[in-house]
Each structure stands twice: as structure tokens, then as C-alpha cells.
Amino acid sequence: MKPDYARAVTISTVAAQRDLINLAALAVITPIAVGLLLQVEALGGFQAGIIVSGMLLAVFMSNTGGAWDNGKKLIEDEERDVAANTGKGSERHKAAVVGDTVGDPLKDTAGPALNPMIKVVNLVSLIIAPIIVQYKEYNIWTVGVMLLCLGIVLWAVWRSRGAGGYSFDEPVAVGATHKATHKGKKYNITQRPPQPRGVWRERKGEDCGSSPLLCVYSGAAGLRRTLACR
Numbered sequence: 001m002k003p004d005y006a007r008a009v010t011i012s013t014v015a016a017q018r019d020l021i022n023l024a025a026l027a028v029i030t031p032i033a034v035g036l037l038l039q040v041e042a043l044g045g046f047q048a049g050i051i052v053s054g055m056l057l058a059v060f061m062s063n064t065g066g067a068w069d070n071g072k073k074l075i076e077d078e079e080r081d082v083a084a085n086t087g088k089g090s091e092r093h094k095a096a097v098v099g100d101t102v103g104d105p106l107k108d109t110a111g112p113a114l115n116p117m118i119k120v121v122n123l124v125s126l127i128i129a130p131i132i133v134q135y136k137e138y139n140i141w142t143v144g145v146m147l148l149c150l151g152i153v154l155w156a157v158w159r160s161r162g163a164g165g166y167s168f169d170e171p172v173a174v175g176a177t178h179k180a181t182h183k184g185k186k187y188n189i190t191q192r193p194p195q196p197r198g199v200w201r202e203r204k205g206e207d208c209g210s211s212p213l214l215c216v217y218s219g220a221a222g223l224r225r226t227l228a229c230r
Contacts (some may be wrong), residue, residue: 063105
């Protein structure tokens with residue numbers, strides 16, 4: 001069976017765009033809510049905090065991701081000797097691969113992505129500042145906009161916390177049925193035997209409630225794994 005690359009790309013694109021809604025709402029609405037609720041002085045402090053904390057977090061992500069990546073490359077340059085736990089195939093290399101799996105997104109995507117987010121927050125703050133100065137007296141309209149902004153921010157935070165797939169409540173064993181939780185709801189999921197990495201399957205039915213369950217099977221049996229719900 002040939003892999004369906006177009007479907008895999010579509011799944012990743014749709015998931016990324018859906019998760020960006022939370023970040024966009026927080027970046028655009030939060031400065032408006034802070035400015036209307038706490039006035040323009042607090043908005044200036046909010047901008048300064050965003051710049052300082054965002055810069056430090058971005059540098060941390062880039063350096064950390066690069067360290068994980070370089071650690072894996074350093075181990076791969078060693079002489080391969082499983083008995084001495086050096087080189088490819090060793091336990092150190094397996095651990096380094098896991099670290100590099102986290103490190104690559106940190107240094108290539110998450111860290112650099114903070115820069116445009118900081119710019120969006122600052123741009124929205126500069127645009128909204130004259131309006132906040134003009135309407136600094138509370139009235140029914142400003143209170144209504146404040147409540148709306150706070151509602152959107154809380155919704156975005158709640159949606160971010162509820163994002164993701166099914167998380168198993170216990171270690172997974174092949175062929176057994178396990179309890180899983182998704183967005184606060186309980187499901188019974190039967191784990192299928194592991195398949196070669198990169199094999200995607202979609203199944204529907206009582207295993208995952210009324211929603212389709214898109215699964216990536218990889219690794220050994222008994223490991224904790226998350227199944228993405230699409």
C-alpha cells in the first residue's frame with residue numbers, strides 16, 4: 001500500500017491552521033482587553049513585558065533546540081559500539097533522537113515564531129492606544145467590548161488547554177481495551193498491534209465514541225502514546 005502523502009499534508013495543514021486560531025485570538029484580543037480594562041499605562045507595561053519575556057523565551061527555545069540537535073550529531077560521530085553505549089544504535093543515541101525530536105521544532109519553528117507574535121501584539125497595541133485614550137471613561141459600550149474581549153481570551157485559553165488527542169489514562173497493551181480521555185470525555189479504546197512508522201489509519205465506531213480516530217502506530221507495545229482525534 002502506497003502512503004497517501006497528500007492526505008498527510010492536508011491533515012497537518014488543517015491541524016496547524018485550527019490551532020493557530022487560539023494564538024491569533026490571544027495576540028489580537030489580549031492587548032485590547034488590557035487597554036480597555038486597565039487603561040493605556042497598563043497597556044504600555046504589557047507591551048514591555050511581552051517584548052522582554054518573548055525575547056528571552058525565543059532565545060531559550062533556539063539555544064535548547066540547538067543543544068539537543070548538536071547532542072545527537074555528537075553521538076552519531078562517535079564510533080559505533082553498542083556494548084560501550086556509543087554511536088548509532090546505542091541507548092544514548094536513542095535518547096538523543098528523542099531529544100532531537102523536541103529540539104528541531106524548538107529551534108526551527110517555536111522560537112522564531114515568537115518574533116511575529118510579539119510584532120502583532122505591539123502593532124495591535126499601537127493601533128488601539130489612541131482609542132483607549134479617547135474612550136477612557138467607562139460606559140455601556142466600553143464595558144460590553146471589555147466583556148466580549150475577556151470572553152474571547154478565556155475561550156482561546158480553554159480551547160488551547162483542550163486541544164490535542166486522546167491521552168491514555170494507563171500504560172497501553174496491545175489487544176487490550178483502555179480508558180482514554182479527550183476534552184474531558186471518557187472513551188474505551190482498543191490498541192491495535194504496532195505498525196511500521198509512518199503508517200496512518202483511520203477508524204470509526206465504538207472504540208472512539210462518535211468521532212473518527214486517526215492513529216499513528218510506532219514504537220514498542222506497552223508505551224504510553226497519544227492518538228490524535230481528527
